Amino acid sequence: MARKNGRRRFGWVRKLPSGRFQASYLGPDGQRHNAPDTFAGERDADRWLVQVESVIMRHEWMNPNRAKVSVQEYAERWIAERPGLRPRTVHLYGWLLTKYVTPHLGAVQLGQLDTPMIRQWRARLLAAGVSESMTAKAYRLLRAVLMTAANEDRIIPRNPCQVRGAGSENPDERPVLTVAQVFELASRMADRRYRAFVLLAAFATLRWGEITALRRMDIAPDASAVRVAGAFVELPGRGLVYGPPKSRAGLRSVALPEAIRADLLAHLDEFTASAPDAWVFTGQRGNPLRRGDFNPRTGWKKAVADLGVPHLHFHDLRHTGNTLAARTKASTKDLMARMGHDSPRAALIYQHATTEASREIAAGLSGLVERERGGGKDDDDGSAGVLVPVG
Structure with missing residues (x-):
């Protein structure tokens, strides 16, 4: 009452x-x-x-006055106060916020947001020609911001980002090279100093920033292993910034296959300075290698075109290496350690998506068919060759 x-x-x-x-x-x-x-x-x-x-x-x-803060103000503070974000991640979040979120929702108060408004915002992005992948990234950022507002700061009663499937990406399947193609690509590099660069990316499954941050002391004397102790990120206005790897699991030691050790040792002898902290791979002036130096110096575009995979990206070498590692039937835990992942999700994807596994399944299905057909030939009811569904 x-x-x-x-x-x-x-x-x-x-x-x-x-x-x-x-x-x-x-x-x-x-x-x-x-x-x-x-x-x-x-x-x-x-x-x-x-x-x-x-x-x-x-x-x-919940205090309704606190929900009067604008999306832009709260999101900018969220990024600034987020613990443990790497510089590249901070830059990415800020770019997504400025490019896709604040022009549409920046002035809206948190308390005024609802799911229909979020759905309309997403639809406007897609209608304006923003890719599904980029729209999903912007949506996931907004969802994370509002999750903090709802669950931790208790500014709003619930997260309005409830659009089914809006945060999912379905990127095109990336190419996977064969072992022979990896070595052929390495041999096609216009500058020999980048042959070992290609081989490490593929067979050690290292990220670009991890390879460019390698120092002589990170390579075992016999090139049997490489230690990932840091990584470079390139930020607008700041250039190359050295910091920790992408995740805590990124700090790791990766054993190298014997097939590429001689190439790596030859590279160290010819192209790397003798000081323990000398960069293994350098640009024209002996500084750490930048992406802008790589393509023109290596002839990457011509090399991948001649190889027959003109749309190959450098990151596809790591994708190739992860796929090859999964084909060795390594455990999920071992794959995670080698790839430098905290979560088993990526390792499981590679484990379940290999061509060999698919072929083994197909061979198994063929065996089932043959057994069903073979068994039918001995039956007296005339049903030879008929496949019987198995419950």
């Missing part, structure tokens, strides 16, 4: 000059709060106060 003995037990209701009614109440913070909308009748205002009182009694009340 909103009234007791003729007096309102919780909150206040007053009639406005317009004839509508305004409800207000004293919140747990000691401040007076007005309902976000006015009501056509006094009973409607009473019912709203009853609902608010119930929320307060369940200790679920």
Whole structure:
């Protein structure tokens, strides 16, 4: 009941000059709060106060004034205060926010966001020609920001990012080279100093930033292993920034196959300075290698075109190496360690997506068919050759 003995037990209701009614109440913070909308009748205002009182009694009340912060202000603060983000990740989040989120939703207050508004924002991005992959990245960022607002800061009652499938990406299948193609690609590098660079990317499954950050002391004396101790990221306005690998699991030691050790040792002898902290791979002036130096110096585009895979990206070498490693039937844990992943998700993908595995399944199915057909020939009911469904 909103009234007791003729007096309102919780909150206040007053009639406005317009004839509508305004409800207000004293919140747990000691401040007076007005309902976000006015009501056509006094009973409607009473019912709203009853609902608010119930929320307060369940200790679920959220200060509506805090939800007045704009999406842009809260998201920028979220990025700045997020612990452990690498410089490249901070740059990416800021770029996604500025490019795709704030132009559409930046001025909206958190408390005004709802799922239909999020759905319309996503539809506008796609209609404007933004790729599904980039739209999914922007959506995942906004979802993470609002998850903090709902679950940790308790500014909004729930995360409005509830659009089914909006955060999923379905990128095109990337090419996987054969072992012979990897060595042929390495031999096609216009500058011999990058032959070992290609081989390490494929057979040690190292990321670009991890390879360019290698120093002589990170290579075992017999080139049997390589230690990943850091990585370079290239940031606009700051150039190359050295820091930790992409994840905690990125700090690792990777055993190298014997087939590429001689190439790596030859590279160290010919192209790497003798100091223990000398960079293994360098640009024209002996500085750490930058992406802008790689393509023109190595003739990458011509090499991959001559190889018959003109759309091959450098990162596809790591993809190739991970696929080859999975074909050795290594365990999920071992694949995770080699790839430098904290989560088993990527390792499981490679384990279940190899061509050999697919061929083994196909061979197994063929065996089932043959056994069914073979068994049918001995039957007396004339059903030879008919496949019987197996429950």
